[in-house]
Structure formats: structure tokens, C-alpha cells
Amino acid sequence: MAQPDKRRRILDAAVKVFAQFGFYNSKVSQVAKEAGVADGTIYLYFKNKEDILVQVFIDSISEILRRQEEALVDVTDPVERLATFARVHFDAVAESRALAEVITVELRQSSKFMRNTNMKPFGRYLGEIAQIVEEGQQQGRFSPNVNPRIAARAFFGAIDELALEWAMGRRQSSLKDACAQTVDLFLSGLVTRPQAN
Amino acid sequence: MAQPDKRRRILDAAVKVFAQFGFYNSKVSQVAKEAGVADGTIYLYFKNKEDILVQVFIDSISEILRRQEEALVDVTDPVERLATFARVHFDAVAESRALAEVITVELRQSSKFMRNTNMKPFGRYLGEIAQIVEEGQQQGRFSPNVNPRIAARAFFGAIDELALEWAMGRRQSSLKDACAQTVDLFLSGLVTRPQAN
Numbered sequence: 207m208a209q210p211d212k213r214r215r216i217l218d219a220a221v222k223v224f225a226q227f228g229f230y231n232s233k234v235s236q237v238a239k240e241a242g243v244a245d246g247t248i249y250l251y252f253k254n255k256e257d258i259l260v261q262v263f264i265d266s267i268s269e270i271l272r273r274q275e276e277a278l279v280d281v282t283d284p285v286e287r288l289a290t291f292a293r294v295h296f297d298a299v300a301e302s303r304a305l306a307e308v309i310t311v312e313l314r315q316s317s318k319f320m321r322n323t324n325m326k327p328f329g330r331y332l333g334e335i336a337q338i339v340e341e342g343q344q345q346g347r348f349s350p351n352v353n354p355r356i357a358a359r360a361f362f363g364a365i366d367e368l369a370l371e372w373a374m375g376r377r378q379s380s381l382k383d384a385c386a387q388t389v390d391l392f393l394s395g396l397v398t399r400p401q402a403n
Numbered sequence: 404m405a406q407p408d409k410r411r412r413i414l415d416a417a418v419k420v421f422a423q424f425g426f427y428n429s430k431v432s433q434v435a436k437e438a439g440v441a442d443g444t445i446y447l448y449f450k451n452k453e454d455i456l457v458q459v460f461i462d463s464i465s466e467i468l469r470r471q472e473e474a475l476v477d478v479t480d481p482v483e484r485l486a487t488f489a490r491v492h493f494d495a496v497a498e499s500r501a502l503a504e505v506i507t508v509e510l511r512q513s514s515k516f517m518r519n520t521n522m523k524p525f526g527r528y529l530g531e532i533a534q535i536v537e538e539g540q541q542q543g544r545f546s547p548n549v550n551p552r553i554a555a556r557a558f559f560g561a562i563d564e565l566a567l568e569w570a571m572g573r574r575q576s577s578l579k580d581a582c583a584q585t586v587d588l589f590l591s592g593l594v595t596r597p598q599a600n
Contacts, residue, residue: 230427360561367560395592396545
């Protein structure tokens with residue numbers, strides 16, 4: 207019988223193993239050992255190693271999306287919505303360096319893999335950002351010159367890159383600071399603007 | 404005797420092979436066959452498969468940096484400098500989808516690999532962006548509130564993500580358009596600003 211907590215345990219173990227050894231060098235048997243289950247048990251829940259990685263990603267993105275929805279429920283101002291969206295993303299990343307590493311690094315490792323994978327949750331993720339931008343444009347708060355899909359990609363690329371840097375341990379300063387600065391950059395831009403409030 | 408054009412031919416062949424089969428699934432012998440050289444010849448130029456990937460990356464980044472330097476030599480306005488930097492990056496990406504795929508996707512595939520690799524050219528690349536931001540701040544054109552290193556990471560993340568999307572073939576619209584919009588976003592920000600000129 208499949209048990210949800212066993213599936214969860216295998217995914218958590220996979221994150222640890224993939225982060226430590228890299229996805230391609232990891233073996234399903236290592237994941238099983240880390241999870242404390244028999245090798246065969248893995249295949250009750252997952253088709254293969256690739257499937258485990260896909261499920262790690264889908265679960266994580268879905269969980270972050272759930273938290274973002276929750277955090278955004280009472281936020282109407284588009285500026286605040288974008289800032290909240292990024293904050294929840296960075297908070298989730300900060301919870302686990304190993305998960306951040308698996309998502310920002312290991313997931314990209316095969317373009318083939320990315321092409322064939324059901325990336326719907328990722329599309330939904332980008333869609334959420336694009337929607338915040340679009341709503342801001344409709345309300346006249348955001349510039350109408352920006353294509354919301356391109357803005358969403360650029361915004362995701364920026365926060366993903368800063369998460370990657372943090373996961374790789376190259377940056378010592380806090381993720382919180384990086385998050386705030388990135389959001390500010392996207393909202394206000396680099397060019398100094400005259401004080402006008 | 405090592406010949407520069409043979410080294411180049413091997414690197415070009417490697418880009419094709421890695422893009423088609425993925426780095427981890429590719430064999431050195433496939434690269435040799437594609438380059439029209441004997442398997443053993445590869446090892447006159449490269450230590451192993453990882454070394455080939457590193458050299459592809461270092462050569463590409465160095466070449467893009469060279470082109471950017473050339474393009475920037477007479478450009479003094481920081482706004483123009485940032486736009487030119489991005490344009491040269493996207494132009495280089497647009498020249499070869501395979502190279503874009505190898506750099507944006509295959510390179511990330513092992514975090515171990517990234518940690519141990521001499522990433523100096525990449526550091527120089529980020530440093531160039533940070534310097535443009537810093538100069539803009541010194542000239543009063545760019546907001547002093549932004550940390551140039553964070554801005555550089557965010558900017559690189561955004562253009563890398565749009566290059567990735569293009570390389571993956573998900574986006575049909577032009578890279579040129581994506582480039583212009585991303586630069587505009589970083590310079591002007593999302594929030595509408597009062598006309599003040």
C-alpha cells in the first residue's frame with residue numbers, strides 16, 4: 207500500500223542525495239538507503255530516478271505556489287503582490303540549501319529532460335508573475351510597455367540566479383537582502399528618477 | 404603537435420554533441436567522431452569530458468567579453484553601456500542555439516562541477532556588469548540604493564533565463580525583442596513614473 211509519508215520520505219531523501227552527489231552520479235539505491243526503505247519500494251512511488259527529480263520539482267513548486275496564494279490572499283496592491291511573491295520564494299529557498307541546489311542546478315542538467323517533462327507547475331509559476339504584472343498594468347501602476355511574459359521570465363531568472371548563488375555558497379550576505387534589492391530593482395529600475403510623490 | 408584549429412574543431416563538435424545528447428549521455432568518442440579526429444587526439448587538448456565543457460564555457464565567455472569590450476570602447480553613457488552589454492550577449496547567444504543550450508543548461512548540471520571549476524571568466528563577466536552599475540551610480544545616473552553585485556547577478560539571471568527559454572525553443576518571438584525589454588525593465592523598472600524630462 208502506498209503511504210503518502212513514505213513518498214514524502216523518499217523525496218526528502220532524494221533531495222539530500224542529489225544535492226550531495228549530483229543527480230547523474232546518484233543511484234536509486236542510495237536514495238532508498240537514505241530514506242530507510244527497500245530499493246524496490248521506490249518503484250511503488252516513482253517510475254525511475256528522473257521521475258523522482260520531476261516529482262521533487264513539482265512538489266516544491268506546488269508548495270511554494272500554495273504558500274504564495276495564501277500570502278497574497280489579502281494583498282491587492284501590485285507592487286506589494288510582486289514583493290510578497292518574491293519573499294515567499296526566497297523564504298522557501300532559505301529553508302533548505304539542498305532543495306535550492308537540486309532545483310536551481312540539478313534540474314537543468316538535461317535539456318532533453320526539460321523538454322519532455324511536464325513542466326505545467328513551472329508554467330503556472332511564471333503565469334502567476336505575469337498576471338501580477340498584467341494587473342498592475344491594468345491598474346496603471348505598472349508601465350504598459352513591458353510584455354508581462356518577458357517580465358515574468360526576467361523576474362524569475364533574477365530570483366533563481368540569486369537563489370543559485372546562495373545555494374552554491376558563494377554569497378555570504380543574506381537572501382533576504384538579495385530578495386529586497388531584486389524586487390526594488392524590478393519595481394524602480396536602475397535609473398534615478400526625480401522625487402515625485 | 405597541438406594545433407589551435409584542431410582544438411577549436413573539437414570544441415565546436417562538443418557543443419553539437421552535448422546539445423544533442425546532453426552532457427552526461429555524451430561520450431568523448433562521439434565528440435571525436437563529430438570532429439573527425441581520433442579518440443586519442445582529444446586527450447592532447449583536454450583532460451577529459453568535463454574539461455571539454457569547461458573550455459567551451461571559458462572560450463565562449465571570453466569571446467563574448469572580448470566583443471563587449473570592443474562594442475563598449477566608445478560608449479560612455481551607463482544606460483547605453485548596459486544596453487550594449489546585453490545586446491552583445493544576446494547576439495552571441497542568437498548565433499548558435501546549440502551553444503546557448505550547452506551554456507545555459509548543460510553547464511549547470513553538476514553543482515560539484517561548478518564549485519570546483521575555475522569560474523574566473525564568469526566572475527569577470529559579472530564584474531563587468533557590476534562595474535557599469537557602479538559607474539552609473541558614481542555619475543548619478545543610477546540609483547545609489549542598489550548593490551552593484553546583486554544588480555549584476557539579477558541582470559545576468561534575467562538575460563540567461565531568456566536565453567535559456569530561447570535555446571529550449573519555447574519562445575518563438577525574437578531574442579532581440581526580449582533583450583530590449585529586459586534592458587528597459589532593469590533601467591526603468593515596472594512602476595510607472597511621471598513624465599519628467
